[in-house]
Amino acid sequence: MNDTETAGEMPMKSNHCHSRFRLIILCGIAAMLGCNAEREKDFLGSAVVECRTYDVATTAQGRIMALYTDEGRAVAKDELTAVIDTVPLTLQKQEILADMEELGSSIASQEAQNKSLEADATGAEREFNRAEELVKQGSGTEQQRDLLGTQLQSTQLRVTAMIKEKMSLIQKNKELASRLAQVEDQIRRCYVASPSSGIVLTRYRNTGEVVAPANPIFNVGEFDTMYADFFVPQPELATLALGQTVRIRLDYQAPRSRESARFIPGIITWIGSEAEFSPKNIQTRQSRNELVFRIRATIPNADGSLKRGLPVEVWR
Numbered sequence: 001m002n003d004t005e006t007a008g009e010m011p012m013k014s015n016h017c018h019s020r021f022r023l024i025i026l027c028g029i030a031a032m033l034g035c036n037a038e039r040e041k042d043f044l045g046s047a048v049v050e051c052r053t054y055d056v057a058t059t060a061q062g063r064i065m066a067l068y069t070d071e072g073r074a075v076a077k078d079e080l081t082a083v084i085d086t087v088p089l090t091l092q093k094q095e096i097l098a099d100m101e102e103l104g105s106s107i108a109s110q111e112a113q114n115k116s117l118e119a120d121a122t123g124a125e126r127e128f129n130r131a132e133e134l135v136k137q138g139s140g141t142e143q144q145r146d147l148l149g150t151q152l153q154s155t156q157l158r159v160t161a162m163i164k165e166k167m168s169l170i171q172k173n174k175e176l177a178s179r180l181a182q183v184e185d186q187i188r189r190c191y192v193a194s195p196s197s198g199i200v201l202t203r204y205r206n207t208g209e210v211v212a213p214a215n216p217i218f219n220v221g222e223f224d225t226m227y228a229d230f231f232v233p234q235p236e237l238a239t240l241a242l243g244q245t246v247r248i249r250l251d252y253q254a255p256r257s258r259e260s261a262r263f264i265p266g267i268i269t270w271i272g273s274e275a276e277f278s279p280k281n282i283q284t285r286q287s288r289n290e291l292v293f294r295i296r297a298t299i300p301n302a303d304g305s306l307k308r309g310l311p312v313e314v315w316r
Helices: 002-040 087-137 142-189 285-289
Strands: 043-057 062-067 080-084 191-193 198-203 216-233 245-251 261-271 292-300 311-315
Touching (some): 043 198, 043 292, 087 142, 216 311
Antiparallel strands (some): 080 191, 198 216, 216 292, 245 311, 261 292
16 A cells, blocks of 8 residues: 555656756746846947048159058058159249349349438438528529429439339249248148058059149058947937947957957947938838937057957947
């Protein structure tokens, strides 16, 4: 009797244990799914890393005489990268300097003549005033006074003409100085400097080729700070703000490590004001959710781990 009861209770206890075990497993799976779902809420989108690029060009025209960098090489801001032929401009500068020197001699000569004429005019005025006084006293003749007056007027007119001529020479000298400044500015533009620190991505020209103004010679990428553009649906837009910190996930396998991902910080620096996709005129709630907005995260790249074109993920 006892043996029978014992044999009947064994399957019941075994089934009960299996049920509890299955329940524990299901609870564990549900908890794991819940954690994964919670983590997925932090995922914002996928992106590709890009960098700010600069076209290094010149506003001068001429033959490239020297190139001091090449693709893949690092350049610093304001570093000299290329030199355009300056010989034609240098010849113009020498010609202008010669004209200015000649004009300076003419101005100096005019100044000397002006001083002489001004001295003659002062003497003529003094003689005229003396003759005028003598006429008033009755001891001088009006004919002599008029003659001295004519001489004074003639001298004063000559002084005025010389002053105008001197001013004309000075104006010409100013025009030459302006032309000289323009030529010197063009010569400076023949020395092409990099507008930013970075890496030379593309070289468009070779030594000996002729370039025109605004034609790029190099393309430089700024790698100390990168950015990644990602898209979020319209409901997520309200949860993001300028200056907000996000995490950039890189697929990364460190040596002697089991880590398969690495997160580095980024900052949201731009949020698009217009949707990238426009639904139909009648916007239902579902169609509004299909709107996506472009957002840009700026990422410091001090260690150089970010590369242009690298796929990444953006997380909260």
